[in-house]
Amino acid sequence: MYSEIASNKRKTVIIMIGFVLFVSGLGWLFGEYSQxxxxxxxxxxxxxxxxxxxYYSGSKLSLxxxxxxxxxxxxxxRLYRIVENLAITSGLPTPKVYIIDDPAPNAFATGRDPSHSxxxxxxxxxxxxxxxxxxxxxxxxxxxxxxxxxxxxMIAFAMVAVVGILADIMLRMAWFGGGRRDDxxxxxxxxxxxxxxxxxxxxxxxxxxxxxxxxxxREYLADATGALTTxxxxxxxxxxxxxxxxxxxxxxxxxxxxxxxxxxxLKGQGVVHLFSTHPPIxxxxxxxxxxNKHA
Numbered sequence: 001m002y003s004e005i006a007s008n009k010r011k012t013v014i015i016m017i018g019f020v021l022f023v024s025g026l027g028w029l030f031g032e033y034s035q036x037x038x039x040x041x042x043x044x045x046x047x048x049x050x051x052x053x054x055y056y057s058g059s060k061l062s063l064x065x066x067x068x069x070x071x072x073x074x075x076x077x078r079l080y081r082i083v084e085n086l087a088i089t090s091g092l093p094t095p096k097v098y099i100i101d102d103p104a105p106n107a108f109a110t111g112r113d114p115s116h117s118x119x120x121x122x123x124x125x126x127x128x129x130x131x132x133x134x135x136x137x138x139x140x141x142x143x144x145x146x147x148x149x150x151x152x153x154m155i156a157f158a159m160v161a162v163v164g165i166l167a168d169i170m171l172r173m174a175w176f177g178g179g180r181r182d183d184x185x186x187x188x189x190x191x192x193x194x195x196x197x198x199x200x201x202x203x204x205x206x207x208x209x210x211x212x213x214x215x216x217x218r219e220y221l222a223d224a225t226g227a228l229t230t231x232x233x234x235x236x237x238x239x240x241x242x243x244x245x246x247x248x249x250x251x252x253x254x255x256x257x258x259x260x261x262x263x264x265x266l267k268g269q270g271v272v273h274l275f276s277t278h279p280p281i282x283x284x285x286x287x288x289x290x291x292n293k294h295a
Contacts, residue, residue: 023047023162030166047162055151059110059118062257066108068098068120079126082135083119086142090229095119095145104250105129105243108260109141110150117145125262128246129239136226136236137262143225149218153259156215167201215259216279223284227291237288244281 027043062068073080080097087094095109095117105125111117119141126134144150227233240263248263258266264278 019156026163026166030169043162043166050162055112058150059112059116062108062110062260063098063118063120065254065257066100066120067252068100070096070098076126078131079121079134079138082131082138083142086135086139086229090139090142090146092142092146093117095142099123099126100250102250102252103127104248104265105246105263106248106250106265107137107141107262108257109144110260111145112151113148114145119145122250128242132232132235133239133242135230136232136239139226139229140222140236140262141226142229143222144218147218147221147225149222150260152218153215212259219278219284220287223288224291227288233288233292237285237292240281240285240288244285 024040024044027040028037030043031037031040071080076097076099079099083097084094092114095111095114096119098118098120100106100120100122102122103124104122105128107119107121107125109117109119119138121134121137125137129137223236226236230236243263248261248265249267250265253266255266258264259278261278263281
């Protein structure tokens with residue numbers, strides 16, 4: 001289990017470094033394309049400001065759009081007891097507990113750090129899971145808290161937003177005669193024009209795929225961390241098997257918060273899975289059961 005956690009952390013760091021370099025490169029290309037090379041540092045500063053805003057407001061927005069309601073211990077002793085016990089085991093402060101009234105079995109964690117963490121589950125999850133399976137799911141979500149995954153996800157989300165804004169501006173400049181479009185006397189200008197168009201079209205797709213790669217690696221990491229916390233990978237594997245059978249698509253869907261959830265809450269088949277925020281459930285189950293063999 002420890003090797004699985006270490007491997008996923010390394011992969012996430014590599015992907016995030018690549019993401020930062022990608023955004024920086026796009027910012028530089030935008031500066032050249034718009035004939036204002038000095039604008040690149042301001043683009044990176046704007047991205048940082050956006051990250052900070054999302055860092056402090058993201059949790060409230062996530063709870064609001066999913067209509068989550070906070071519960072006290074007296075409201076749901078079973079759920080609260082499991083959260084408390086896992087917090088003690090993980091050495092973390094007990095997070096606030098929220099519930100979403102939805103028949104789909106799902107859950108998510110949010111919060112900018114362990115001291116401000118929140119664990120949220122659906123009514124459907126509590127209905128179909130036994131205590132060991134529910135404990136496995138909550139341990140997975142606590143793993144996100146322990147590994148500061150929400151912080152990583154917010155950075156990735158903010159970068160995708162910045163890339164989308166830059167790409168949109170570059171396309172508008174191209175179509176409406178901005179940038180270097182009319183400067184035909186310099187071959188390098190034409191090269192930047194062509195590169196700008198290509199970047200504007202491909203950058204949002206590439207950025208989204210990088211974000212999804214980050215999200216999928218963090219899911220594997222949280223699975224491994226949760227299994228290490230409970231010392232019972234089969235509980236989480238069994239929970240995933242139930243979700244694979246029943247489905248996890250929620251009535252109220254929001255693409256902006258889909259990457260937070262334990263299992264993909266969105267509809268979609270075929271090629272859509274290429275852009276899924278979550279790795280295949282079958283692969284997650286396989287990895288957990290392999291951990292169980294070597295535990």
